Amino acid sequence: xxxxxxxxxxxxxxxxxxxxxxxxxxxxxxxxxxxxxxxxxxxxxxxxxxxxxxxxxxxxxxxxxxxxxxxxxxxxxxxxxxxxxxxxxxxxxxxxxxxxxxxxxxxxxxxxxxxxxxxxxxxxxxxxxxxxxxxxxxxxxxxxxxxxxxxxxxxxxxxxxxxxxxxxxxxxxxxxxxxxxxxxxxxxxxxxxxxxxxxxxxxxxxxxxxxxxxxxxxxxxxxxxxxxxxxxxxxxxxxxxxxxxxxxxxxxxxxxxxxxxxxxxxxxxxxxxxxxxxxxxxxxxxxxxxxxxxxxxxxxxxxxxxxxxxxxxxxxxxxxxxxxxxxxxxxxxxxxxxxxxxxxxxxxxxxxxxxxxxxxxxxxxxxxxxxxxxxxxxxxxxxxxxxxxxx
Amino acid sequence: xxxxxxxxxxxxxxxxxxxxxxxxxxxxxxxxxxxxxxxxxxxxxxxxxxxxxxxxxxxxxxxxxxxxxxxxxxxxxxxxxxxxxxxxxxxxxxxxxxxxxxxxxxxxxxxxxxxxxxxxxxxxxxxxxxxxxxxxxxxxxxxxxxxxxxxxxxxxxxxxxxxxxxxxxxxxxxxxxxxxxxxxxxxxxxxxxxxxxxxxxxxxxxxxxxxxxxxxxxxxxxxxxxxxxxxxxxxxxxxxxxxx
Numbered sequence: 001x002x003x004x005x006x007x008x009x010x011x012x013x014x015x016x017x018x019x020x021x022x023x024x025x026x027x028x029x030x031x032x033x034x035x036x037x038x039x040x041x042x043x044x045x046x047x048x049x050x051x052x053x054x055x056x057x058x059x060x061x062x063x064x065x066x067x068x069x070x071x072x073x074x075x076x077x078x079x080x081x082x083x084x085x086x087x088x089x090x091x092x093x094x095x096x097x098x099x100x101x102x103x104x105x106x107x108x109x110x111x112x113x114x115x116x117x118x119x120x121x122x123x124x125x126x127x128x129x130x131x132x133x134x135x136x137x138x139x140x141x142x143x144x145x146x147x148x149x150x151x152x153x154x155x156x157x158x159x160x161x162x163x164x165x166x167x168x169x170x171x172x173x174x175x176x177x178x179x180x181x182x183x184x185x186x187x188x189x190x191x192x193x194x195x196x197x198x199x200x201x202x203x204x205x206x207x208x209x210x211x212x213x214x215x216x217x218x219x220x221x222x223x224x225x226x227x228x229x230x231x232x233x234x235x236x237x238x239x240x241x242x243x244x245x246x247x248x249x250x251x252x253x254x255x256x257x258x259x260x261x262x263x264x265x266x267x268x269x270x271x272x273x274x275x276x277x278x279x280x281x282x283x284x285x286x287x288x289x290x291x292x293x294x295x296x297x298x299x300x301x302x303x304x305x306x307x308x309x310x311x312x313x314x315x316x317x318x319x320x321x322x323x324x325x326x327x328x329x330x331x332x333x334x335x336x337x338x339x340x341x342x343x344x345x346x347x348x349x350x351x352x353x354x355x356x357x358x359x360x361x362x363x364x365x366x367x368x369x370x371x372x373x374x375x376x377x378x379x380x381x382x383x384x385x386x387x388x389x390x391x
Numbered sequence: 392x393x394x395x396x397x398x399x400x401x402x403x404x405x406x407x408x409x410x411x412x413x414x415x416x417x418x419x420x421x422x423x424x425x426x427x428x429x430x431x432x433x434x435x436x437x438x439x440x441x442x443x444x445x446x447x448x449x450x451x452x453x454x455x456x457x458x459x460x461x462x463x464x465x466x467x468x469x470x471x472x473x474x475x476x477x478x479x480x481x482x483x484x485x486x487x488x489x490x491x492x493x494x495x496x497x498x499x500x501x502x503x504x505x506x507x508x509x510x511x512x513x514x515x516x517x518x519x520x521x522x523x524x525x526x527x528x529x530x531x532x533x534x535x536x537x538x539x540x541x542x543x544x545x546x547x548x549x550x551x552x553x554x555x556x557x558x559x560x561x562x563x564x565x566x567x568x569x570x571x572x573x574x575x576x577x578x579x580x581x582x583x584x585x586x587x588x589x590x591x592x593x594x595x596x597x598x599x600x601x602x603x604x605x606x607x608x609x610x611x612x613x614x615x616x617x618x619x620x621x622x623x624x625x626x627x628x629x630x631x632x633x634x635x
Contacts, residue, residue, distance in 0.1 A: 210446070213473035214400065217492035221406035273401045312399075312425050312449040
């Protein structure tokens with residue numbers, strides 16, 4: 001009996017075919033998703049050196065520059081045979097140059113996405129050649145228009161070659177200048193971006209070796225006496241370090257930032273024992289309230305380092321968070337840091353300055369971080385826009 | 392050996408105690424949480440060795456060790472530290488023992504075996520090598536084998552005579568072996584002002600500068616009835632300080 005005749009096999013076969021179809025279909029869906037995703041990514045990344053010529057502002061800029069070029073040419077060139085007045089001369093030259101400029105801008109607008117996907121050198125060469133082509137085509141069309149309007153007697157006048165040579169030379173020079181400008185601007189932009197990123201990175205809370213090794217020593221001690229506590233400490237350490245080691249400068253929900261700060265405080269409490277006493281007073285926050293990652297933690301870290309640790313009897317820190325008029329308010333009160341010389345800027349000031357600079361890169365002038373000292377206490381007040389939008 | 396453990400973190404002290412137990416042959420005679428307590432307990436408990444953290448609130452380990460070196464028979468000191476890039480180089484140059492946290496048992500055992508006494512010079516050199524050499528927070532006074540720590544903030548003035556320097560607080564007077572030149576250099580003129588060849592006055596306690604009936608200048612101090620003479624050589628600098 002062959003297997004074909006078994007009803008079970010038939011069902012299985014049908015099922016297999018159906019399964020194949022399903023897979024094929026889902027593969028199609030996935031491929032389509034991937035393609036659209038790639039398109040989206042390309043749109044977002046879009047970091048080639050050619051600027052976007054598809055908007056009104058760019059077109060306006062091109063028109064202004066083309067007009068300036070037209071005026072220069074009109075001023076230095078002799079009267080054209082086909083116009084009588086100086087103004088008529090300018091009009092014809094403008095018309096021709098604007099025509100070339102607009103066609104060039106349009107060509108770049110259409111091909112930009114493809115060009116920006118190439119390497120910079122290739123994109124440069126391709127766009128340059130394309131712009132020269134546009135110049136030649138427009139020149140040729142112009143001659144035909146003049147012939148059709150019976151201004152010239154033939155579609156191939158004797159000055160044809162000279163006309164194209166002239167156009168292409170001017171276009172070669174002007175386009176070279178323009179592309180060189182775009183390229184330099186692109187490089188400058190990239191450099192500033194990476195510098196800003198590096199600067200923000202440098203301002204980020206760094207892992208203090210003193211904290212790291214003291215904590216490891218304490219965990220080593222806890223492993224013998226209280227393994228469960230040691231485990232929690234290691235987990236907290238891992239979460240804290242993971243956050244500190246990421247390069248991303250993200251906005252995170254307030255409650256995540258508070259969670260990281262509390263994990264950090266749990267570790268410090270192990271070290272400082274009853275010398276550290278923290279009181280939290282956390283108000284309600286809307287779910288979409290966000291703040292830059294590692295904003296609260298470094299402030300608490302320097303508060304502990306400079307205000308609590310130097311005291312033999314320890315100190316009390318109070319952290320209050322609340323939302324008010326679309327702003328996140330954080331208020332930290334601790335014993336005032338002792339500086340060796342009273343007039344000197346304290347280490348605490350320097351630490352707060354770091355956070356302040358990072359906030360500025362996120363919010364411009366919309367965020368506020370201040371510290372005041374009175375009757376032996378330091379009060380640090382942090383105010384951030386709730387939705388964390390960049391200005 | 393009799394050991395005194397000095398660290399501001401309780402769990403760090405626990406670890407040293409347990410490791411010493413495992414190594415065996417040593418008795419932990421006590422613990423201290425900062426430099427002041429370390430000096431105080433050393434005189435009471437008579438340990439052979441101190442295992443002492445460098446960074447502590449109040450008086451740090453280095454200063455505590457300096458005070459102890461003035462004892463007739465000072466204990467050996469092994470420093471412990473989590474991380475002190477600059478200081479550690481100075482420790483090695485001056486052949487002073489230290490242990491890095493997390494503390495390892497074999498390293499601890501090795502250090503205990505070769506624990507030796509330090510000299511004041513070694514400690515001073517280490518202090519000098521730091522980024523900002525720190526002034527002492529206390530002056531130690533030795534009384535019949537005991538050490539008394541006098542907080543620098545409470546000192547009204549230092550007065551030198553032929554061999555000793557008198558340390559004066561609102562309530563007490565002590566003699567120490569030191570020189571005004573050294574003290575002046577250590578604390579700087581923000582804290583102590585030279586008013587006479589033989590006198591350094593705490594700037595925080597200066598109440599006023601006035602002319603005596605004989606025409607010389609005198610300094611009055613908060614909490615002290617006696618007026619201190621300003622020498623003619625220092626009159627100009629004292630008045631300049633008063634104006635600033």
